[in-house]
Amino acid sequence: MQVIEKQSGAAFKMKKGQLLKVVDPLGEQVSDMVVFNAEDVREKISSGKTLDYEESILITKGNYIWSNRSNKMLEILEDTNGRNDFLLAPCSPETFKIMYKNTGYHPSCFENLHTNLAKYGIEPDDIPTAFNIFMNVRFDSFGRITVKPPQSKAGDYIMFEAKMDLIVGLTACSAEDSNGGSFKPIHFEVLD
Amino acid sequence: MQVIEKQSGAAFKMKKGQLLKVVDPLGEQVSDMVVFNAEDVREKISSGKTLDYEESILITKGNYIWSNRSNKMLEILEDTNGRNDFLLAPCSPETFKIMYKNTGYHPSCFENLHTNLAKYGIEPDDIPTAFNIFMNVRFDSFGRITVKPPQSKAGDYIMFEAKMDLIVGLTACSAEDSNGGSFKPIHFEVLD
Numbered sequence: 486m487q488v489i490e491k492q493s494g495a496a497f498k499m500k501k502g503q504l505l506k507v508v509d510p511l512g513e514q515v516s517d518m519v520v521f522n523a524e525d526v527r528e529k530i531s532s533g534k535t536l537d538y539e540e541s542i543l544i545t546k547g548n549y550i551w552s553n554r555s556n557k558m559l560e561i562l563e564d565t566n567g568r569n570d571f572l573l574a575p576c577s578p579e580t581f582k583i584m585y586k587n588t589g590y591h592p593s594c595f596e597n598l599h600t601n602l603a604k605y606g607i608e609p610d611d612i613p614t615a616f617n618i619f620m621n622v623r624f625d626s627f628g629r630i631t632v633k634p635p636q637s638k639a640g641d642y643i644m645f646e647a648k649m650d651l652i653v654g655l656t657a658c659s660a661e662d663s664n665g666g667s668f669k670p671i672h673f674e675v676l677d
Numbered sequence: 678m679q680v681i682e683k684q685s686g687a688a689f690k691m692k693k694g695q696l697l698k699v700v701d702p703l704g705e706q707v708s709d710m711v712v713f714n715a716e717d718v719r720e721k722i723s724s725g726k727t728l729d730y731e732e733s734i735l736i737t738k739g740n741y742i743w744s745n746r747s748n749k750m751l752e753i754l755e756d757t758n759g760r761n762d763f764l765l766a767p768c769s770p771e772t773f774k775i776m777y778k779n780t781g782y783h784p785s786c787f788e789n790l791h792t793n794l795a796k797y798g799i800e801p802d803d804i805p806t807a808f809n810i811f812m813n814v815r816f817d818s819f820g821r822i823t824v825k826p827p828q829s830k831a832g833d834y835i836m837f838e839a840k841m842d843l844i845v846g847l848t849a850c851s852a853e854d855s856n857g858g859s860f861k862p863i864h865f866e867v868l869d
Contacts, residue, residue, distance in 0.1 A: 532725065533766030533806030536822060538775060542764065543820030553802065555771030572734065574725030579747030583730060610745065614725030624816070628735030630728060
């Protein structure tokens, strides 16, 4: 298992057919994930295409994550928690200014994604809406959104299968409200 | 009023402070909209940032449409119908293959956006999830999505104010299920 320390991130490559296991080791910790085609990083995960093809806002076991070019990028093979979010963009420095009224520096998933992905030629403007693993975003019939603490317990995990060669960015999320008020690590491993 | 013929599109510039009125002249017709910063087209509308800052899936009068760089791009001043979608990506050639089992050519919002926006240096991979005006996407508490005919009646309109200099792409949507089974024009005008 590799460790993403609290409020940090990682980026790595995966081959088609490999599995990615993302674990919440202590519980109540979100991990934002973005994924790019390793051969052409202009192809990347698309919330809009995924929600359309999967006909669901809630993406879990049995669903695929699709690209902006309408290709399958990942299949979700297992999901012991079962609640993820694909509505909200990664928390960014502006998130903390606008929503948290924070005036100083604050770590963010956006920074932790683009700084780790820079080695693959991916720039800040290239970061799409992330697949937010374990994130517990509730919505009512009026469309109102509230972010609640994750329902994930220590050891909950999600397992993906890569449907093409991929570059993956992954974080241990830095937003207070998304993680039950405390920041914890995320563990992951790539399996053949 | 300018006319977007059925199953086609348009692209144009707006100055900060100008108004854009988009009208459904016959009723039950969707118009997909994408918007870019006229000074730097790498800044564009973001569903993920908008839903996060507006704390709602349903974006209507009083809401702003935000960019991937966390700037306000548009304010919605009026919305006589009141139901729009910001979950689903524009219909593309692949939409009709995958969801409609259509094997031949089919017009699409994606094609009508990128071909009209090409004159501004915008490429197909640059097209984000659109703000789908008049689109009636229903969702339940399990997250299941169904696309219903628009509730818009003849003459319903939405009015936006530009919060920066913008490039706008706009369509009369080409997807059968999104438009009550028939294709109609969209009217628009830019006002000082």
